[in-house]
Amino acid sequence: MTPKTSTITTQIVEYGWRQAECWHQECWYVSTLDPLGIDQAIKELPTLNKNKDVEGIVALLRRYLPTPDLVNFFDFPEMLACMRDIGLFLGSLKRHGVEPVEKVPELEPVLGILGEKTNMPPRDTLFHYTIWNPSGDRLRTYTGTPDEIALIQSVQMAMRPLIESIHHLEEMHESDPLDAQFAEIGQAASEAFTGVISGIVQAKRYVSPHYFAQELRLYYDPIIWKGDSYYGPGAVEMPMFLFDHLLWSSEITDSKYVEFKKAYLAFNQPFVRELYDRFEGKPSLLQKTISALETTKDNRDSQEYLCAKNSAKMLLGVCNMLKSFRMPHKKIAEESYKSQHAGQSQPPQEAQRSHGSGGYTIDILSHVLALNVASIDALEEAMK
Incomplete structure (x- = not known):
């Protein structure tokens, strides 16, 4: 499959994220994306964390974890949104004393591709968790607390x-x-x-x-x-x-x-x-x-x-x-x-x-x- 190239991907690649006047728009665009189709299911995560249900977290992650081929097909903003959502599972497992990649080995190549293709670390960062996070009912959280x-x-x-x-x-x-x-x-x-x-x-x-x-x-x-x-x-x-x-x-x-x-x-x-x-x-x-x-x-x-x-x-x-x-x-x-x-x-x-x-x-x-x-x-x- 040939990776997709959206208009905003071209803008990011050609002009970078530096221009203050367009940076906010680009962040908003990433926040609108749901490449894993996980908008509804990820709302289960706060309850799973509250119950310390590690196996439930793993099952939910495996249900939506993309294959390396699919990740390579994503365009640049979709990769950022993908890492954002996977990152919630990484932090959740770690909070309960579990190394995510040890527990779910399929994560290793996916995290590697996302890190390499976005020129960022092979896990989520503050940017994924905040400025690329949707608002309102689609907000991704670990706990759902105020x-x-x-x-x-x-x-x-x-x-x-x-x-x-x-x-x-x-x-x-x-x-x-x-x-x-x-x-x-x-x-x-x-x-x-x-x-x-x-x-x-x-x-x-x-x-x-x-x-x-x-x-x-x-x-x-x-x-x-x-x-x-x-x-x-x-x-x-x-x-x-x-x-x-x-x-x-x-x-x-x-x-x-x-x-x-x-x-x-x-x-x-x-x-x-x-x-x-x-x-x-x-x-x-x-x-x-x-x-x-x-x-x-x-x-x-x-x-x-x-x-x-x-x-x-x-x-x-x-x-x-x-x-x-x-x-x-x-x-x-x-x-x-x-x-x-x-x-x-x-x-x-x-x-x-x-x-x-x-x-x-x-x-x-x-x-x-x-x-x-x-x-x-x-x-x-x-x-x-």
């Missing part, structure tokens, strides 16, 4: 404005801090980023840290595929690290932080990786602005210095907005870990669960925040 639904919605709320903000930061790199347009684009990035903050507020308000720690995050534990471990959907997979990269951290060489950023590239869409690689080791927007201030400060009445100062003020505002996101995110994570280990001793086999859903310990958030604050301090010093 907390899980609110968690999915919080990421959906945050992801679109985050991508828009990243797009604006990329545009700023094509401008100059000595150009008035630099601050204008930065203002657009700042306005878009308010949506990201709304997403984290939604999560803090409606997702119980205790329930997340004791129940939801167990569905995101890593699975084994061909000897390697792959984490499931985790908020840390959001390309916030790319926002940081473009704004203030592309030239930072701190090994712990660089390792953290690079760990999540594979879990992101190809355009995120391309942008990260393009700016790695080059001056960030913050560093460019500091340099502009330093080269013009000898004549503080000049138009160039006044423009650089205006760019710096705008950039400082964006950095402070980033802090207003990072602080509550850190607090939510700390509350979740506190709930997770309250009154419990941790057996060796549970060691991985002292880590977040993305595999890192809580201290990485403090480390990133400290680096972020240091960069803001450097900008403020240059503005004096």
Whole structure:
């Protein structure tokens, strides 16, 4: 069979997912797809999980698991939707202590094809679970609980404005801090980023840290595929690290932080990786602005210095907005870990669960925040 090619597949292949104006439409299109014909049956999954019915989960998965030939026939958006739906079964089995590929060996080639053809990992990611997830009655969940639904919605709320903000930061790199347009684009990035903050507020308000720690995050534990471990959907997979990269951290060489950023590239869409690689080791927007201030400060009445100062003020505002996101995110994570280990001793086999859903310990958030604050301090010093 010859693989299908839809109009939107051609658009994705030719233009990528980078354009903020069409990205949301493409995400919506994937969410409308049901290539496995599982819309009704997948509603059984929350009950099966509640009853810890592993054999029922396996039977339902096998009933709808496509053959490798069928998967190869799917077009690109259908492959994304296919991985989205299979992913719910991967996390469900893992939550009950079962390695999915060991229990259902037929998964191995299917996951391999989906990962290779979509240029993503051989399992579902945060993107599959949230922005490619249908809304309303077709929403895919592990538990069907209000907390899980609110968690999915919080990421959906945050992801679109985050991508828009990243797009604006990329545009700023094509401008100059000595150009008035630099601050204008930065203002657009700042306005878009308010949506990201709304997403984290939604999560803090409606997702119980205790329930997340004791129940939801167990569905995101890593699975084994061909000897390697792959984490499931985790908020840390959001390309916030790319926002940081473009704004203030592309030239930072701190090994712990660089390792953290690079760990999540594979879990992101190809355009995120391309942008990260393009700016790695080059001056960030913050560093460019500091340099502009330093080269013009000898004549503080000049138009160039006044423009650089205006760019710096705008950039400082964006950095402070980033802090207003990072602080509550850190607090939510700390509350979740506190709930997770309250009154419990941790057996060796549970060691991985002292880590977040993305595999890192809580201290990485403090480390990133400290680096972020240091960069803001450097900008403020240059503005004096």
